[in-house]
Amino acid sequence: MNWMTLLVRIGIFLIILLIGFLLGPATRNVIEKMARNAQDKGVYTFMGSMASNSIKLIAFIIALSSIGVDTTVLVGAFSALGVGLSLALKNNMANVAGGMQILLTRPFKVGDYISVAGTQQMYEGTCTAIEIMYTSLVTYDNTMIIVPNSTLIENVVTNYSDKPYRRMVITIPVALQTDTALACREFAAVASAVPNVLTAPAVSCILNGYNADGTAAVLKLYAYATFDNYWNVLYGINNAIQVRRKELGIDQPQTSVRITEPVQPESADDNQK
Known part of the structure; x- marks a missing residue:
């Protein structure tokens, strides 16, 4: 083999590699562009990644064949190498299998x-x-x-994006002297008026225990709240409740401390008087 033939083969080898490493990413881009209007884009991104790597590998094998390497031996070597890599890179293979399962x-x-x-x-x-x-x-x-x-x-x-309707539970602390029946009725009414809150099932409000400082009114409701607008709905409910509780004069629970002066015992002189 003269130098000219060797240079030609090396040139062909490099050209094939270049084509493969350009064609692989280009194929991936084409597949991912097809996913722009697809409902499940994950399939296209996975297929694009797989296609890109496969084209690069095929281009590498063809390039080696162009310089005289026996591809039969090469395929056998790749098979043995694949078994070894599978054992050494079992975690990576688990990731590939996980992607397919997803x-x-x-x-x-x-x-x-x-x-x-x-x-x-x-x-x-x-x-x-x-x-x-x-x-x-x-x-x-x-x-x-x-x-x-x-x-x-x-x-x-x-x-969090699978279901468009979400259940919300909001706890509202109130003072012990609060008219809880009125508070629950008003809280449920203002929450029902917030956009995207469902009226069926109806908004419910219950009392959740007592302590020394106060009690808690618990709102339970369902709302059309996808992940994009979940927080907007929640903040809207909280704001409406706060405005209404200020209008009704419903106080927050406050810790009360009672200080009493100890009674002094009567002395003997006082008893004689």
Whole structure:
């Protein structure tokens, strides 16, 4: 083999690699663009990531074949290497299997707000992508969290976006001298008037125990409160209740301290008088 032939083969090798490493990400971008109007974008992001890595691997094998490497031996070597890597990188393989399980069972999808009970801390945020190895979450303060897919499969996941209707329980402390029947009636009325609060089932208000300082009125209600407007609904209810309690003059519980002067015992001289 002369130098000219060698240079040509090396050039072909590099061109094939370049094509593969350009075509892989381009294919991924095309697949992800198809997901813009899709309801479940996680499938497309997973497929895009898988397609990109597969094209790069195929391009690498074809490039090696172009410089005279026996691909049969190469495939066998990759198979043996794959077994070894599977044992060495079992956690990574668990992440791949976890990603596939997420896509098949769909406990959540891209765009849902979820929380994950990790082994050491809680992770929560809006799901922005489901990749081969991990899932990306963006928190309320715009921080990116990368969670391994195996963590999502092995731990409890709470999906706050799955149900559009949420149950809310709001505790309102009131003083002991409060007319509790009037307070509960008024609190339930103002809460029912807040936008997105459901009238069926009706808003209920009960008393939850007593202590030395006061008692607590507990509102129980259902509201149309997706994650995007949950806090707006909750803050609206709290504000309406506070305005009404000020109008009615309902006080907060206050700790009362009673100070009494000890009675002095009568002396013998006083008794003689």
